[in-house]
Amino acid sequence: MDYAAWIGKVQVSHDSLNHSHVKRVGWTLGRAAPSDSADLPLLWHWAFFHESVDSQELGVDGHPLTGDFLPETHGRKRMWAGSRLTFHRPLKIGVAALRRSSILSIEEKAGRSGSLLFVTVGHEYSQDGDLKVYEEQDIVYKAANGTVVGGEPLPEGDWQRSTRVHPALLFRYSAITFNAHRIHYDLHYVTEVEGYPGLVMHGPLVATLALQSLLEAHSGIVPRSFSFKGVRPLIAGEDLIVHGRLTSPGVAALWSGNTQGVGQVGEVRF
Numbered sequence: 001m002d003y004a005a006w007i008g009k010v011q012v013s014h015d016s017l018n019h020s021h022v023k024r025v026g027w028t029l030g031r032a033a034p035s036d037s038a039d040l041p042l043l044w045h046w047a048f049f050h051e052s053v054d055s056q057e058l059g060v061d062g063h064p065l066t067g068d069f070l071p072e073t074h075g076r077k078r079m080w081a082g083s084r085l086t087f088h089r090p091l092k093i094g095v096a097a098l099r100r101s102s103i104l105s106i107e108e109k110a111g112r113s114g115s116l117l118f119v120t121v122g123h124e125y126s127q128d129g130d131l132k133v134y135e136e137q138d139i140v141y142k143a144a145n146g147t148v149v150g151g152e153p154l155p156e157g158d159w160q161r162s163t164r165v166h167p168a169l170l171f172r173y174s175a176i177t178f179n180a181h182r183i184h185y186d187l188h189y190v191t192e193v194e195g196y197p198g199l200v201m202h203g204p205l206v207a208t209l210a211l212q213s214l215l216e217a218h219s220g221i222v223p224r225s226f227s228f229k230g231v232r233p234l235i236a237g238e239d240l241i242v243h244g245r246l247t248s249p250g251v252a253a254l255w256s257g258n259t260q261g262v263g264q265v266g267e268v269r270f
Helices: 019-029 167-176 187-193 203-217
Strands: 010-015 077-087 097-111 114-127 130-142 159-164 225-230 239-248 251-258 261-269
Touching (some): 159 203, 167 203, 203 239
Antiparallel strands (some): 239 251, 251 261
């Protein structure tokens, strides 16, 4: 399929970043919410700018049907593969904000389990015309059912944080991000239809907990950029273990996983 016509498509979303929803994010992540008009904690913006899609316009997997902003994918399954973010200035809670999204690239690749379609979307988050956060999000569409194999063992880091991953955490994160993807809360669907052994952790939730672990271990750090990518699905039922290490001045490496191995890797520049 020729995807050239989709490159450069734009979608604009508005949000108020209201404090009541910020509090729900804090309760989900086990953190106290900042006061109104304070800085929005990093990566909490993923709980806003929800797609305004009627329930009748959701696919079997719970994702919005493609073909409007995102291209037709002919029934392939969608996953968030990773992101690269630049933090210019903090978003402010309770201040009207705008997200301008554009499709930057679409590329078909051959993977071990079949054909993969990679779509990269650029997101510009701004308030009062001032760019606050820029993100490039990689979305992958695959034809094959989900499989989970062991990964590289988790290396020891300079610090470590463990979080119990239970279904309620995944359900609440799906709720605050308005994400109806059924692999995160529907055990029958995820095991019988997509072939995973259990509920799958959200990639952005893993990334948020990983960055949170860095900021708790080094309270004076001010991140300027953060990149992460998933290397294998992480299944609920085990503790999520985040390790990190300061690798050079102004650079930190993060890796997250469980007893089966690494599931996500990331880098922070500060």
